Amino acid sequence: MHKTLALFATVSLSAVLAGMAHAEDIKIKLSTLVDKTAPARVTNIEAAAAIMNEQFKAAGVDKHIVVETNVSAAKGWDDLALEDMKAFSVGQGPDIYVLPHEWIGKFAEDGNALPMDAKIAANPWAYADILPVLWTAAKAKDGKIYGIPQDAEIRMFFYNKDMLRKIGKDEAFIDSLPAKVEAGEFTLDDLSALSKQVVDAKVAQYGMLHRPNVGIDYLMVFQSYGVKFMDDKTGKLMFPKAEMAKALGWYERNAREGVTPADNTAMSWDAIQGAFKQEKAFIFHQGVWAVAWQLGDKMGANWPTDKDAYFHKIGWIPAPAAERGGKPANLSHPLLYTVNAKSKNADLAADLVALATLPYFNTEHDVNSYHTAISNGQTAMPKYKENWVLSAASPMMAHAQFVPNHTQFGSYNKVLFSGLQAVETGKMTAKQAVDFIADELSLQFGSDVEIRDAVSN
Incomplete structure (x- = not known):
């Protein structure tokens, strides 16, 4: 030194x-x-x-x-x-x-x-x-x-293991879930089906909750379905209809089958976070910083603050693959x-x-x-290792993807979210939402966005 x-x-x-x-x-x-x-x-x-x-x-x-x-x-x-x-x-x-x-x-x-x-x-x-x-x-x-990375973070699906025990899942199933996601053996549809079992058994009011406003957490799901938001060669934003329809279809099915409430996007942050902390929701997906309010007596309930007890209760996974044999997705x-x-x-x-x-x-x-750490060396430092939350989150960077380095992606994402919202509330089908989003993007961006039938086109 x-x-x-x-x-x-x-x-x-x-x-x-x-x-x-x-x-x-x-x-x-x-x-x-x-x-x-x-x-x-x-x-x-x-x-x-x-x-x-x-x-x-x-x-x-x-x-x-x-x-x-x-x-x-x-x-x-x-x-x-x-x-x-x-x-x-x-x-x-x-x-x-x-x-x-x-x-x-x-x-x-x-x-x-x-x-x-x-x-x-x-x-x-x-x-x-x-x-x-x-x-x-x-x-x-x-x-x-x-630029030089100043920090990083990782997003994940948080799920309540106690609820899985209540619907009869044994410890072998619960312990194997992250590995099955990593291997592409447990898909997004499997996650929806599992959430529905929890709701149907009346163990939770909600199967799965996500952020109520525009952000990037939900983009993990789109990436699992193979969506690309920008053409690497042209540097233009792109909207691939086929992959978008599949991703929006997943949200549509979740709302229709009672996995995600139709009014998720009308809920407040406190209501969403409180529902997960007070064990009214099986799954909540956002980012590692959410652990801060999950620990201890915040948000109307008291959860463990030590590593072993917390992970006995709560599990983390990236967005599972859309199809069996595929790769999970994650965002930083x-x-x-x-x-x-x-x-x-x-x-x-x-x-x-x-x-x-x-x-x-x-x-x-x-x-x-x-x-989360921006370097391997950080993960070996005593102060970082002692923070069990960050130490557990760092390996999830292996699947990290990013939103496009494009200044107009924020506006693009607002249009995408409005389509997602329309699908969940039942105002549009996934197919209708795809057409709506494509029209809006064309109107706002003109030739600056490429509307494609599929990513490969």
Whole structure:
């Protein structure tokens, strides 16, 4: 580690000494979203600056990095990205900014994101151990990497094992369920049938609940059915009708057969989470951070807080395959540290990001915010290993997929959700919803979205 820091100091000093002959503060502007549960997005960069300041001092260099942070109160990451775009348009963009990965292509295209491939190759001490799958989320359509994974998370189906015991399932069946999902032996239709058994036996009021509003959790199911949302060659969004019809058909059957309530999308978050915690629902699917409210006495019920007791009660699986023999699907939505390519301190900003990416700093962020590791090294760190929730979630990254790196996918997803909602409420059949979504996408995006009969067309 001492050799690494000595080498890092040499690289960093060479980056700042050129053209700087007098003492001055070096101001690095950081932009991120306000998030009380994840202060380390800021404090990790500040800690990296403190290390570099100590290096300057030890080397007798009269320089001092000052991190100035804009913690935005924007409604969400998309709104923050738009705020940053406005700042860049008037030459006031931050030196480092946290970006949802699907926006990386736009910022790269505009010349506001620094290509990181050369820096990644030159700094293996920081980047060689990053989970390879995460680099996929940081690439623009030119194939270059423009951001560094700041965190990751994983989505899953949570299910109540006690309810399976109540309908007569033995421990062998319960214990084997995750392995059967992994092997493609237990499908989405099998999951629906199992949920229906729980509801028909009056063990639960609801078989399966999902988020009530637009998001990405439900996209796991679409990916299990083979849906692709973007053409890798053209970079255009795509809407494959055949695969979409199958996925929407699954939601349609669940609503029609009483597995998912027809008014799921009209329910409040508290009602949905409370139903799962109070054991009125067999399955709830969202992300690993949901464990925070599942533990202890939150949401109107008291559940175990230790690993063995929790997993005796609750199980996790990715979205099962759509067909027997297929592969399960999972989703992650990484955030990226992105460096302003036009910053006069771009190299220094990139050095700060490299330090903040080290396992120690990222683990401090993860264990406090319920995010999964971005590197293999993190999973071996005592503090990470002691967090049994994250340790259990990390292997699920093996099936991680991502939403497209396309700035219009948010609008696309709103249309898709409106179709899903119409199907569940019975206003449309799956086939009608596919036609409706295709028409709406064509109206909104024109030739920017490819309407296809199937993915392969």
